[in-house]
Amino acid sequence: MKNHIRFQFDDDGDGTGALQVEFHADGFAGRGHGYFDTERLIRQLDAFSAYPLSAGNPPEITSGFLNSLGEMEDEHFHFSVFPVDATGHLVASIRVVSPYSVASDTLRHSASVKLRTTYAGIERLVADMQAMLRGELSEVLLEADG
Numbered sequence: 001m002k003n004h005i006r007f008q009f010d011d012d013g014d015g016t017g018a019l020q021v022e023f024h025a026d027g028f029a030g031r032g033h034g035y036f037d038t039e040r041l042i043r044q045l046d047a048f049s050a051y052p053l054s055a056g057n058p059p060e061i062t063s064g065f066l067n068s069l070g071e072m073e074d075e076h077f078h079f080s081v082f083p084v085d086a087t088g089h090l091v092a093s094i095r096v097v098s099p100y101s102v103a104s105d106t107l108r109h110s111a112s113v114k115l116r117t118t119y120a121g122i123e124r125l126v127a128d129m130q131a132m133l134r135g136e137l138s139e140v141l142l143e144a145d146g
Contacts, residue, residue: 001024002143002144003024003025003026003113003115003143003144004023004024004025004115004141004142004143004144005021005022005023005079005092005094005113005115005141005142006021006022006023006139006140006141006142007019007020007021007129007132007139007140007141007142008020008021008132008138008139008140009038009132009133010033011038011135015037015038015039016035016036016037016038017035017036017038017133018033018034018035018036019033019034019035019036019041019061019063019077020032020033021033021034021077021079021094021096023094023111023113023115024113025113025114025115025144028111028113029111029113030094030096030110030111030112030113031096031111032076032077032096032097032098032111033076033077033096034061034062034063034064034076034077034096035063036061036063038133041061041133042130042133042134044059044061045061045126045129045130046126047059048081048122048125048126049122049123049126051119052083053081053082053083053090053119053122054082054083055082055083058080058081058082059080059081060078060079060080061077061078061079061080062075062077062078062079063075063076063077064076064077064097064099065099065100074097074099074100075095075097076096076097076098076099077095077096077097078093078094078095078096079092079093079094079095080092080093081093081117081122084116088118088119089116089117089118089145090116090117090118090119090121090122091114091115091116091117092114092115092117092122092125092142093112093113093114094112094113094114095110095111095112096110096111096112097109097110098110115142115143115144115145116144116145116146117142117144117145118145121142121143121145122142125140125142128140
């Protein structure tokens, strides 16, 4: 199978759910999840449809523990897309980290990959992910371009 990122959504039935991710690229692999407000996530995905995407401020989806000020303190899930050249090639970046625990801070795990893709690939990803979040698809696959 090509290098890819696979997403699934476990709906909690209360307007939130876990976005599960599994990825493989050139012998590297990982899986993890992040918890999201479903409607907010659907709206956040719209930012990935912008043209051109910003290299300095790329669209991203993140999840983790927030501090008392509402700022990300311990990120567990990060997905972003940014341009890699002026010819329409993009990079989709996924990173997952096990949650912080005082008892096991030295045993934290992380995994990440970056895949080459295109605007057309991201356009399909956005439409399919929004459909998945509405319960219309069971999973979404982003395959590397090239």
